[in-house]
Amino acid sequence: MLITxxxxxxxxxxxxxxxxxxxxxxxxxxxxxxxxxxxxNYVLEVxxxxxxxxxxxxxxxxxxxxxxxxxxxVEPMDHRFLxxxxxxxxxxxxxxxxxxxxxxxxxxxxxxAHAKLSGIRLFETEDLxxxxxxxx
Amino acid sequence: MTLTRRYRFSASHRLHxxxxxxxxxxRIYGKCNNPYGHGHDYVLDVSVxxxxxxxxxxxxxxxxxxxxxxxxxxxDFEHRNMNVDVPAFADIVPTTENVAVEIGRRxxxxxxxxxxxxxxxxxxxxxxxxxxxxFELSL
Numbered sequence: 654m655l656i657t658x659x660x661x662x663x664x665x666x667x668x669x670x671x672x673x674x675x676x677x678x679x680x681x682x683x684x685x686x687x688x689x690x691x692x693x694n695y696v697l698e699v700x701x702x703x704x705x706x707x708x709x710x711x712x713x714x715x716x717x718x719x720x721x722x723x724x725x726x727v728e729p730m731d732h733r734f735l736x737x738x739x740x741x742x743x744x745x746x747x748x749x750x751x752x753x754x755x756x757x758x759x760x761x762x763x764x765x766a767h768a769k770l771s772g773i774r775l776f777e778t779e780d781l782x783x784x785x786x787x788x789x
Numbered sequence: 790m791t792l793t794r795r796y797r798f799s800a801s802h803r804l805h806x807x808x809x810x811x812x813x814x815x816r817i818y819g820k821c822n823n824p825y826g827h828g829h830d831y832v833l834d835v836s837v838x839x840x841x842x843x844x845x846x847x848x849x850x851x852x853x854x855x856x857x858x859x860x861x862x863x864x865d866f867e868h869r870n871m872n873v874d875v876p877a878f879a880d881i882v883p884t885t886e887n888v889a890v891e892i893g894r895r896x897x898x899x900x901x902x903x904x905x906x907x908x909x910x911x912x913x914x915x916x917x918x919x920x921x922x923x924f925e926l927s928l
Contacts, residue, residue: 681845681852748846748847750848753790781851
């Protein structure tokens with residue numbers, strides 16, 4: 654059975670490639686290349702895959718899931734400037750793809766085999782999201 | 790990793806099959822058979838997958854994706870009467886099933902040039918005719 658929990662965080666970022674010209678950056682990232690940054694209301698959906706425990710009737714304790722999401726994602730990223738305040742985005746461009754990979758890497762170790770992290774969906778806007786499941 | 794980008798277009802259509810009689814068209818398509826047509830605000834989700842380009846942090850060049858979808862789909866569908874303005878629907882009923890097949894065909898055809906050598910693959914389209922009627926096609 655799959656269970657999904659949704660959390661939101663708001664953060665700012667800049668998408669620019671070092672060494673690339675202004676023109677190249679605009680072509681690659683559009684308005685997101687603005688060197689002063691801009692922000693989004695990110696929406697993160699986290700899906701666990703497991704079997705309900707016969708005693709508790711739960712795949713995973715949702716309280717604990719909420720705590721893990723808050724500790725690993727919301728607290729470090731909410732109302733932050735990703736490039737300046739959240740590692741590894743001091744050296745990695747915080748595209749929605751890279752932010753999703755980082756969130757996966759932060760979350761995956763916290764779930765047991767009987768309720769493993771099955772996938773995450775990260776919305777940068779309502780019109781753009783990525784699905785990631787830890788694959789290369 | 791899969792990335793999904795959402796696009797929108799508003800268009801009208803009339804569901805009427807030349808192979809069926811008036812009564813049968815009325816029975817099968819109901820209100821959608823209204824001779825003057827009617828419209829929807831369609832939502833089109835395009836999903837692509839590919840390896841991460843570590844230099845750019847992207848799996849797809851969004852500017853190119855937007856351009857392909859705009860030039861091949863939106864420019865022809867936006868604020869059009871599909872039965873009249875889109876040649877593919879001259880003889881085919883523009884049900885959203887058929888619209889999905891046509892959009893899928895156009896995207897597949899357009900894909901080769903702009904994304905050659907990038908590893909970016911077209912995966913799926915999902916069309917919302919309304920919030921309640923949703924059509925999904927793997928590509």
